[in-house]
Amino acid sequence: MRQNSKAFNRHGIITLKNVGKINPESIEDFIAHDGYIAFEKALFDMNEDEVIDEVKDSGLRGRGGAGFPTGLKWSFTAPLKVKDKFIICNADEGEPGTCKDRLIMEGDPHKLIEGILIAGYAVRANKGYIYIRGEYYLSIERLGKAIKDAYKHGYLGQKILETNFSFDLEIKVGGGAYVCGEETSLIESLEGKRGLPRFKPPFPGIAGLWQKPSVVNNVETLCNIPDIISKGGEWFRSFGTKKSTGTKIFMILGNVKNPGIIELPQGVTLRELIYEHGGGMEDDKELKCTLVGGAAGCFVGPDLLDIPMTIESLSEHGAALGSGSILVLKEGTNLIALMKNLMHFFKHESCGQCTPCRYGTEKLYRLICKISDDIARNKPDVNDLNEMLETAKMMQKTSLCALGQSPLMPLESAMKYCVIDEFKKRVIK
Amino acid sequence: MHITINGKVYDAKPEQMVIEVARENGIYIPSLCYHPKIGKAGKCRVCVVEVEGIGGLQTSCTTQVSEGMKVVTNSENILEAQRMVVNLMLANGRHDCIKCEQNGDCELQDAAYYLGIENPPYQFGIIEPQIDDSAEMIQVDRSKCIECGRCVAACNNTVVNEVLEFGNRGFDTKIIFDNDLLMGESSCVQCGECVQICPVGALIDKRAIGKGRTWELDKVETVCPYCGVGCKLELHIDRKTDEIVRITGVEDSPTNEGMLCVKGRYGFDFVKSDERLTTPLIKENGKLREASWDEAITLVASKFNGIKKKFGSDAIAGLASAKVTNEENFVFQKLIRREVGTNNIDHCARL
Amino acid sequence: MYKNICKNFEPKRDNLLLILHEIQDSHPQQYITKNAMKYVAEYLKISIAQVKGVISFYTMFSTTPRGKYLIRVCNSTACFIKGSDNVLEILNNILDLEKESITEDNLFSLETCSCLGVCGNAPVMMINKEVYGNLNEKKIKKIISDLKRGNK
Numbered sequence: 005m006r007q008n009s010k011a012f013n014r015h016g017i018i019t020l021k022n023v024g025k026i027n028p029e030s031i032e033d034f035i036a037h038d039g040y041i042a043f044e045k046a047l048f049d050m051n052e053d054e055v056i057d058e059v060k061d062s063g064l065r066g067r068g069g070a071g072f073p074t075g076l077k078w079s080f081t082a083p084l085k086v087k088d089k090f091i092i093c094n095a096d097e098g099e100p101g102t103c104k105d106r107l108i109m110e111g112d113p114h115k116l117i118e119g120i121l122i123a124g125y126a127v128r129a130n131k132g133y134i135y136i137r138g139e140y141y142l143s144i145e146r147l148g149k150a151i152k153d154a155y156k157h158g159y160l161g162q163k164i165l166e167t168n169f170s171f172d173l174e175i176k177v178g179g180g181a182y183v184c185g186e187e188t189s190l191i192e193s194l195e196g197k198r199g200l201p202r203f204k205p206p207f208p209g210i211a212g213l214w215q216k217p218s219v220v221n222n223v224e225t226l227c228n229i230p231d232i233i234s235k236g237g238e239w240f241r242s243f244g245t246k247k248s249t250g251t252k253i254f255m256i257l258g259n260v261k262n263p264g265i266i267e268l269p270q271g272v273t274l275r276e277l278i279y280e281h282g283g284g285m286e287d288d289k290e291l292k293c294t295l296v297g298g299a300a301g302c303f304v305g306p307d308l309l310d311i312p313m314t315i316e317s318l319s320e321h322g323a324a325l326g327s328g329s330i331l332v333l334k335e336g337t338n339l340i341a342l343m344k345n346l347m348h349f350f351k352h353e354s355c356g357q358c359t360p361c362r363y364g365t366e367k368l369y370r371l372i373c374k375i376s377d378d379i380a381r382n383k384p385d386v387n388d389l390n391e392m393l394e395t396a397k398m399m400q401k402t403s404l405c406a407l408g409q410s411p412l413m414p415l416e417s418a419m420k421y422c423v424i425d426e427f428k429k430r431v432i433k
Numbered sequence: 434m435h436i437t438i439n440g441k442v443y444d445a446k447p448e449q450m451v452i453e454v455a456r457e458n459g460i461y462i463p464s465l466c467y468h469p470k471i472g473k474a475g476k477c478r479v480c481v482v483e484v485e486g487i488g489g490l491q492t493s494c495t496t497q498v499s500e501g502m503k504v505v506t507n508s509e510n511i512l513e514a515q516r517m518v519v520n521l522m523l524a525n526g527r528h529d530c531i532k533c534e535q536n537g538d539c540e541l542q543d544a545a546y547y548l549g550i551e552n553p554p555y556q557f558g559i560i561e562p563q564i565d566d567s568a569e570m571i572q573v574d575r576s577k578c579i580e581c582g583r584c585v586a587a588c589n590n591t592v593v594n595e596v597l598e599f600g601n602r603g604f605d606t607k608i609i610f611d612n613d614l615l616m617g618e619s620s621c622v623q624c625g626e627c628v629q630i631c632p633v634g635a636l637i638d639k640r641a642i643g644k645g646r647t648w649e650l651d652k653v654e655t656v657c658p659y660c661g662v663g664c665k666l667e668l669h670i671d672r673k674t675d676e677i678v679r680i681t682g683v684e685d686s687p688t689n690e691g692m693l694c695v696k697g698r699y700g701f702d703f704v705k706s707d708e709r710l711t712t713p714l715i716k717e718n719g720k721l722r723e724a725s726w727d728e729a730i731t732l733v734a735s736k737f738n739g740i741k742k743k744f745g746s747d748a749i750a751g752l753a754s755a756k757v758t759n760e761e762n763f764v765f766q767k768l769i770r771r772e773v774g775t776n777n778i779d780h781c782a783r784l
Numbered sequence: 785m786y787k788n789i790c791k792n793f794e795p796k797r798d799n800l801l802l803i804l805h806e807i808q809d810s811h812p813q814q815y816i817t818k819n820a821m822k823y824v825a826e827y828l829k830i831s832i833a834q835v836k837g838v839i840s841f842y843t844m845f846s847t848t849p850r851g852k853y854l855i856r857v858c859n860s861t862a863c864f865i866k867g868s869d870n871v872l873e874i875l876n877n878i879l880d881l882e883k884e885s886i887t888e889d890n891l892f893s894l895e896t897c898s899c900l901g902v903c904g905n906a907p908v909m910m911i912n913k914e915v916y917g918n919l920n921e922k923k924i925k926k927i928i929s930d931l932k933r934g935n936k
C-alpha cells in the first residue's frame with residue numbers, strides 16, 4: 005500500500021527527491037538519476053578526512069531525534085585503528101507517528117546504501133548493518149534486493165570499484181521493541197540479545213557492536229550524505245536556518261485535511277505546516293495543540309504557531325523536534341485519553357532493566373487511569389497529577405536510557421497547555 | 434590518584450569506580466545491583482551521586498574515577514531521588530520484613546533504613562507471595578525480587594550454569610529458569626550461587642527457613658571437607674543449639690571466590706548424623722564392636738603384614754579419597770609405596 | 785522444518801532474531817514451538833533460557849499458536865486519534881473474540897501493536913504482511929469477509 009503523501013513529489017528536495025519518481029527496484033534507474041555519483045566522488049576524489057570535513061561543513065545534525073552533529077560523530081570513530089569498525093543504520097523507526105524512514109527505504113533504497121557507503125569510507129569501516137524493524141516487510145524486501153544489486157554492480161564487497169576500499173552490508177531485523185531504536189539497545193539486539201540499553205560511556209563510536217567502534221545513524225541522516233558530498237556542504241547550508249541546516253521530513257498527522265509526509269527546508273513554522281502543507285484543520289475546527297516528535301515528544305500549543313520548527317528554537321521554548329512527527333489535535337480532543345495512550349506506550353515499551361522506568365512507567369499509567377476514571381466520576385484529584393509529575397521528574401533524573409527520561413516532556417507540556425483545563429472544568433470546589 | 438568525596442580527599446586507583454572507593458573508605462552509598470564479583474550493572478539506579486562538572490545524577494557503580502574528581506553522595510537532591518527509587522521497589526514487592534529470612538542481612542532494607550523510609554507511600558495493589566518451592570534446596574519468592582539481575586549474571590558468568598535469564602520486559606520482567614520452568618524442573622544444579630548473591634530475600638536457602646535470624650547465628654570460617662579443591666566456607670551456627678543452619682562461600686577466598694557446589698553448600702547433614710562413625714569398629718564373629726584407635730591400627734598393621742608375608746606386597750592395594758587434602762594423600766601413597774611396598778595406589782578422584 | 789531453516793544461517797548468535805522470524809513465519813500458526821526453541825538453542829550454542837528471554841522480549845514473537853491470519857492493529861498515537869479503539873472493537877465484534885486472542889476456527893488472531901509507520905493513513909492494521917489503511921467499519925468487514933471467503 006502506498007503512503008498518503010500528496011505533497012512529496014512537489015517538495016522532495018534531498019532525501020525524498022527520488023521517492024515516487026524512480027523505480028525503487030531498479031539500480032539502473034537509480035544510477036540514471038545520478039545515483040552512486042557522490043560515492044564515486046568520495047572514493048576517487050576525496051580522502052576520508054575530506055569527506056568528514058564536508059559533512060561537518062554542511063552542519064548536518066542527526067535526524068533520529070537527538071540532533072547530534074553527524075560529522076563530529078564520525079570524527080570520533082574515524083581515527084581509531086582497529087580491525088573491525090561498523091556503520092549501523094538505525095531503521096527501527098518506532099516513534100509513534102513517524103514514517104519517514106520507511107518511505108525512503110521503500111521508495112529509494114539505493115540512496116540509503118550510498119549514504120552508508122560514504123559513511124563507511126569516511127570512518128574507515130569494513131562492514132555495515134541496517135537494522136530494520138520487523139514490521140517493515142516491504143522495506144526489508146526492497147533493501148534486500150537493492151543490496152544484492154549493489155553487490156552485483158560492484159558497489160559492495162571486496163575492493164569496491166577496484167580500489168582498496170572493501171565494505172559489506174547486511175540487513176538485520178528487529179522483533180517489535182521500540183526501545184531497540186535507542187542506539188545501544190539496537191546494538192544489543194543486533195548481537196541477538198534482549199534489547200537492553202547499555203550505560204554510556206563508553207559510547208558506540210568507541211565501543212559498540214561486539215565492543216568495536218560503531219557509528220549509529222538514522223536513515224534520514226544518512227540519506228542527506230550523498231547530496232552533501234556531490235553538491236557540497238555549502239549548498240546544503242543554503243537550505244534551512246543557521247543552526248539547523250538542510251531539510252527535514254515532517255509528518256503532518258491527525259486532525260488536518262491532508263495528512264501526509266513532506267520534506268521542507270528547516271525553519272518552517274507550525275502554522276505553515278498545518279495550514280499550508282497540511283491543508284488546514286479537519287472540518288475547519290479550532291486547533292487545540294499538537295504533539296510534536298511522537299510519544300517521547302512534547303505538546304506544542306497555538307502560542308508557538310509562528311516559531312520555526314527547529315531544534316534550537318523549540319528548545320528555547322522547552323520543547324523538542326524529535327523525529328519531526330506532528331500530530332495535530334483539534335479542539336475537543338480528549339487529552340486525558342491521549343495521555344493514557346502515551347503512558348500505556350511507555351509502560352509497554354520499557355525494557356524493564358532499570359528500576360525507575362520499569363516501575364515508574366507502570367505507576368504513571370496507573371495514575372492516569374485513575375485520573376481518567378475520576379474525571380468520568382467528576383472527582384479528579386490534582387494530587388494525582390502532581391504525583392505523576394514528581395514520578396516523571398525522578399525518572400528523568402535516574403533512568404538509564406532516554407526512554408525512562410522521556411515521559412516528563414509530554415506530561416509537563418500537556419499540563420502546561422491543556423490537561424489542567426480538563427481539570428479546571430471538573431474540579432469540584 | 435585522588436578524588437574528593439563529600440569534601441574529603443581519598444586515595445583511588447585509576448580503574449576504580451566511585452562506589453568502590455567510597456566502600457573502601459566506609460562511605461555508604463545505597464546500591465542494589467552492584468556486586469564486586471559481577472561488576473558494573475547500572476540497573477537499579479539507587480547508587481546515584483553528583484559529580485562536579487557533569488550535570489544531573491550519575492550512578493556511582495558505573496562512573497570511573499578521574500584525578501581530582503569531586504563527588505557528593507548525600508545532597509538532598511540525591512537522597513530524594515534515591516528515596517523515590519527505593520520506594521518504587523518497596524511499592525512493588527511484598528517487603529514485610531518481619532517474616533522474611535533476609536531480615537537483617539538485606540541490602541534493600543539497609544537502603545531503606547539509610548534513607549529513612551518506613552512504609553512506601555504508594556503500593557502497587559496487594560501483592561501476594563509468589564513462591565516457587567519446587568527445588569530441593571532453594572526457595573524462590575518472586576514477590577521480593579527487585580529484578581537487579583545479580584543472580585542472572587552470576588549463573589551465566591560466574592558459575593556458567595546458564596540456567597537463569599530475564600524473561601518478558603517492562604513491568605512484567607522476571608527471572609526465568611530455562612524455558613520459564615519451575616526451578617525444580619529446570620537444569621539448575623542447586624549450586625546456590627544465586628542465593629548467595631541475591632541482595633534481598635527472593636532466593637533463599639530452604640533448609641534455613643525459620644531456623645534463626647542472621648544476628649543469632651555465629652559465623653565460623655572453615656574449609657569444605659568434601660573434595661581437594663578446598664573451598665572456603667562460612668558456617669552459620671545457631672549459638673544455642675550448636676547446629677549448622679546454613680553454609681555460604683567466602684567471597685574473598687582465592688580458591689572459590691564465594692562459589693560452592695551443591696554438596697559443599699547444602700550437604701552438611703552428616704555433621705550431626707547419628708550414623709556417623711565416631712570411633713573405629715572391629716568386626717568379631719560377624720558383629721561390630723567399638724575399639725580404640727591404638728587397638729584398631731595395631732590390628733590392621735598385623736593383618737597387612739600377614740598378607741604381605743603370605744602373598745607378597747602386590748596383594749595389597751591402596752585407594753585414597755578425594756575428600757582428604759593433598760598432603761594427606763601424599764602421606765598415604767608413601768605408606769603404600771614404602772611401607773607396604775607396592776605401586777598399587779590409586780585415588781577415587783571424585784566423590 | 786526448523787532444522788532446515790537453521791541451516792541457512794551461520795550458527796552465530798547475531799542471527800537469532802532472523803532465525804526466529806523465519807521459524808515463526810514458516811509455522812502455519814505463526815508461533816515458535818518448544819522443540820524449535822530447543823533446537824535453536826543447541827544450534828547457536830546458547831542456553832534455552834537465553835532463547836526464551838529473547839522471544840519473550842520482542843512482541844512480534846509468540847510461543848502460543850496464532851491464527852492463519854494475524855491481525856495487528858496499530859494503537860499508537862496517530863491511529864489512536866483516528867479511532868484505533870474503534871477498529872479494535874469492530875474487529876472484536878466481527879470475529880467474536882476478546883482482545884489478543886484467536887478465533888475458534890484458528891483462522892484469525894488479533895493483537896495490538898506499536899506504530900506501523902503508515903500514520904498518514906491512520907487508522908491502520910496489518911494482516912500478516914499486508915497493511916490496510918484508512919479503516920472504517922465497512923472496509924474492515926469487507927477485508928475480513930474476503931479473507932474468510934478465500935478460505936472456504
Ligand SMILES: Cc1cc2nc3c(=O)[nH]c(=O)nc-3n(C[C@H](O)[C@H](O)[C@H](O)COP(=O)(O)O)c2cc1C
Binds near residue numbers: 072
Ligand atoms: C527510546 C529511544 C528510541 C529511539 N528510536 C529511534 C528510532 O527509531 N530511529 C532512530 O533513528 N533513532 C532513534 N533513537 C535515537 C538513537 O538513539 C540515536 O540517537 C540515533 O539513531 C542516532 O542517529 P542520528 O545521529 O543520525 O540521529 C531513539 C532513541 C531512544 C532513546
Ligand code: SF4
Binds near residue numbers: 200
Ligand atoms: S530507562 Fe527504561 S527502557 Fe531505558 S534502560 Fe531503563 S528500563 Fe530500559
Ligand code: SF4
Binds near residue numbers: 529534537577
Ligand atoms: S527482602 Fe529485604 S526488604 Fe524485602 S521483606 Fe525481606 S528483608 Fe524486608
Ligand code: SF4
Binds near residue numbers: 571621623625
Ligand atoms: S543454583 Fe546455581 S545453577 Fe541454579 S539457578 Fe542458581 S546459580 Fe544457577
Ligand code: SF4
Binds near residue numbers: 585
Ligand atoms: S532473585 Fe534476587 S538476585 Fe535475582 S534478580 Fe531478583 S532480587 Fe536480584
Ligand code: FES
Binds near residue numbers: 464477478480495
Ligand atoms: S548499584 Fe549502581 S545502579 Fe545499581
